[in-house]
Amino acid sequence: MKNKRPGWDEYFMQLAQLIKTRSNCLRKAYGAIIVRDYRIISTGYNGTPHGVKNCFEGGCERCTRRERGEIKTHEYQESCICIHAEQNAIIQAAYLGTSTNNSTMYSTITPCSSCAKLIINAGIKRYVYFDLHHDRAGLDLLKKAGILVKNQT
Secondary structure, eight states, rough: OOOOOOOHHHHHHHHHHGGGEEEOOOOOOEEEEEEEEEEOOOOOOOBOOOOOGGGTOOOOOHHHHHHSSSSOTTGGGGOOOOHHHHHHHHHHHHHTTTTTTTOOOEEEOOOHHHHHHHHTTTTTTTTEEOOOOOOOOHHHEEETTTEEEEOOO
16 A cells, blocks of 8 residues: 655645634634744634633624624624634744744635735745635735745645
């Protein structure tokens, strides 16, 4: 029987898919992982900040209202307190004092515009994703900044 060892991009994307299972968001689960020199330096998933009740327990009023059908999908996004997976991965690296310069981020989705700005300024040089976010501006911004972007589906 031949060994079906995954390539690095496939391997790290599988880990990002696993990481998203820790999400506590009512809406959808996302995961991200930052890697440098084939070593994991940080991970992140979407959900409420530390010390705040989990989103699926009512911690984010906006997500709760959306689940009840009181607001539409993209309404009042600025009032959502959930942190994106990419943001959490960058924050965790900073919290631990680990540089993200010249690293690769693997994410289960392309970044929104806000996350793209953080990725660029965090020095991440390569972005590998699985699904497309409705906001294509984030992906366009990464490309404008010279970040290598790859789809891993």
